[in-house]
Amino acid sequence: MTDYRNFIGGEWLESSSCTTVENLNPANINDRLGTIKLSTREEARGAVEAAYNAFRDWRNTPAPTRGKIVARFARLLEDDKENLAQILTREEGKTLAESRGELARSINVAEFCAGEARRLNGETIQSELPANFAYTIKEPHGVVALITPWNFPVAIPVWKIAPALVAGNTVVFKPAEATPATAVRICELLEEAGLPKGVLNLVLGSGAEIGDEITNHPAVKAISFTGSTATGIKLYEQAARRGARVQCEMGGKNPVVVMEDCDLDLAVQSTAQGAFGSTGQRCTATSRAVVVDEIADEFVSKIVELAQKMRIGDGANPETEMGPIVDEKQFRNVLKYIDIGREDGAEMLCGGKRAEGDNLENGFFVEPTVFDRVSPDMRIAQEEIFGPVLSVLRVKDFDEAMCAANDSQYGLTSSIFTNDPNLIFRFVQQIETGMTHINSPTTGGEAHIPFGGVKMTGIGAREQGSTALDFYTELKVVYVDYTGRRREGNLY
Numbered sequence: 315m316t317d318y319r320n321f322i323g324g325e326w327l328e329s330s331s332c333t334t335v336e337n338l339n340p341a342n343i344n345d346r347l348g349t350i351k352l353s354t355r356e357e358a359r360g361a362v363e364a365a366y367n368a369f370r371d372w373r374n375t376p377a378p379t380r381g382k383i384v385a386r387f388a389r390l391l392e393d394d395k396e397n398l399a400q401i402l403t404r405e406e407g408k409t410l411a412e413s414r415g416e417l418a419r420s421i422n423v424a425e426f427c428a429g430e431a432r433r434l435n436g437e438t439i440q441s442e443l444p445a446n447f448a449y450t451i452k453e454p455h456g457v458v459a460l461i462t463p464w465n466f467p468v469a470i471p472v473w474k475i476a477p478a479l480v481a482g483n484t485v486v487f488k489p490a491e492a493t494p495a496t497a498v499r500i501c502e503l504l505e506e507a508g509l510p511k512g513v514l515n516l517v518l519g520s521g522a523e524i525g526d527e528i529t530n531h532p533a534v535k536a537i538s539f540t541g542s543t544a545t546g547i548k549l550y551e552q553a554a555r556r557g558a559r560v561q562c563e564m565g566g567k568n569p570v571v572v573m574e575d576c577d578l579d580l581a582v583q584s585t586a587q588g589a590f591g592s593t594g595q596r597c598t599a600t601s602r603a604v605v606v607d608e609i610a611d612e613f614v615s616k617i618v619e620l621a622q623k624m625r626i627g628d629g630a631n632p633e634t635e636m637g638p639i640v641d642e643k644q645f646r647n648v649l650k651y652i653d654i655g656r657e658d659g660a661e662m663l664c665g666g667k668r669a670e671g672d673n674l675e676n677g678f679f680v681e682p683t684v685f686d687r688v689s690p691d692m693r694i695a696q697e698e699i700f701g702p703v704l705s706v707l708r709v710k711d712f713d714e715a716m717c718a719a720n721d722s723q724y725g726l727t728s729s730i731f732t733n734d735p736n737l738i739f740r741f742v743q744q745i746e747t748g749m750t751h752i753n754s755p756t757t758g759g760e761a762h763i764p765f766g767g768v769k770m771t772g773i774g775a776r777e778q779g780s781t782a783l784d785f786y787t788e789l790k791v792v793y794v795d796y797t798g799r800r801r802e803g804n805l806y
């Protein structure tokens with residue numbers, strides 16, 4: 315059992331708060347990892363001040379030197395990979411294979427960002443005037459707040475912290491209440507990598523209290539948030555009042571479109587992977603399958619067969635294919651949506667309740683659930699559930715499929731299953747999502763490829779890949795006149 319501490323100004327400090335939350339293993343709530351104290355607003359302010367005080371020296375540290383520290387962090391992550399994967403599974407519930415995959419992605423992201431430190435280039439621009447030119451410099455904002463969710467508690471913090479640091483910002487990191495252990499370990503490794511005191515500060519606690527305090531602090535110049543749409547939009551509104559920069563990655567309701575000419579087994583397996591992988595608790599999870607009538611019966615019977623065969627259990631067991639829901643609140647929320655689906659008249663083909671069986675009684679396990687004949691106006695077709703629940707919408711043809719697929723306030727990712735190149739390119743053109751996949755699941759991404767969504771899913775610059783540093787830098791334009799004379803022409 316550990317008592318998690320805040321990391322402020324380079325010191326591991328115990329919070330003075332008396333309000334505590336237990337960090338429980340969602341596969342077995344009798345397994346307690348530790349206790350988190352919900353930090354006070356004053357402690358959150360202390361973290362912002364520490365970051366503020368560290369900013370001047372950090373911004374003046376050459377970018378390649380900053381990158382070297384992030385590169386060292388990547389190597390330490392590599393060395394600690396198995397340990398962190400075990401903590402991640404025990405804390406969040408995903409299977410060990412999924413945790414190892416998340417670690418691999420995090421290492422790639424850290425390596426990629428470390429390399430970007432040597433490419434923090436601007437551009438030189440020709441002038442209309444002789445003996446004049448202009449150039450641009452990328453500069454950091456100052457203190458940035460990084461607010462992260464529990465579902466990818468290693469990868470998401472790393473894909474925000476690494477570019478923020480490389481760009482020369484100092485950081486206040488507020489992870490989700492449910493995943494303090496992974497957050498603490500990330501900060502320990504960054505400390506070991508040689509990050510100067512105060513450059514990265516961790517505050518553990520409630521979003522409504524310290525998250526609110528941090529996002530409203532005048533010294534916080536930019537906020538990168540991943541989480542629910544309700545919180546993201548609130549934060550965006552608050553930040554707008556004082557002109558702070560915001561990047562939000564919020565909800566999703568990702569569709570797959572399945573056409574009659576597709577490789578049906580591939581479509582079924584990929585949809586199941588997208589819907590039930592990571593227990594459906596991914597921003598990129600498949601939550602809607604839009605299937606043309608001609609093959610809908612066969613599609614649903616095959617996917618139900620796969621869903622019923624899934625081995626549910628503790629993610630630490632190598633046999634397990636699907637772990638638990640992260641905590642009781644989310645668990646109840648998923649079951650609530652299953653009830654809503656039934657009440658709204660969707661046809662539940664499998665799952666629909668708490669999973670029972672050996673060693674499942676003390677965890678938050680839900681059966682993989684498939685609803686058929688879901689109509690676009692039903693809540694289970696519109697609202698993000700964040701659990702292993704798939705809604706099948708039957709449609710007449712491609713045009714109807716596109717209407718159904720785009721009938722969503724969200725726009726993160728999508729995929730199509732077809733072998734018709736014309737349909738593929740019509741789909742790519744028409745689909746309203748920030749990312750899309752052809753004949754593969756809606757999930758998955760790579761460290762060097764931009765990630766993000768449109769509509770109510772995403773606000774601000776894309777994360778990761780060639781765009782990873784966009785949010786964390788401001789552009790300064792410099793005009794240079796080397797004539798040594800009063801300017802003769804006019805520039806408007």
Ligand code: ADP
Pocket residue numbers: 461462463464488489490491519520521522523524525526529540541542543545546548549
């Ligand atoms: P989820 O449903 O994934 O838990 P939330 O949006 O509630 O989504 O949480 C995502 C992150 O936002 C967490 O770190 C949480 O503590 C934080 N958070 C929640 N409410 C606020 C708020 N009002 N201001 C800032 N951060 C918040």
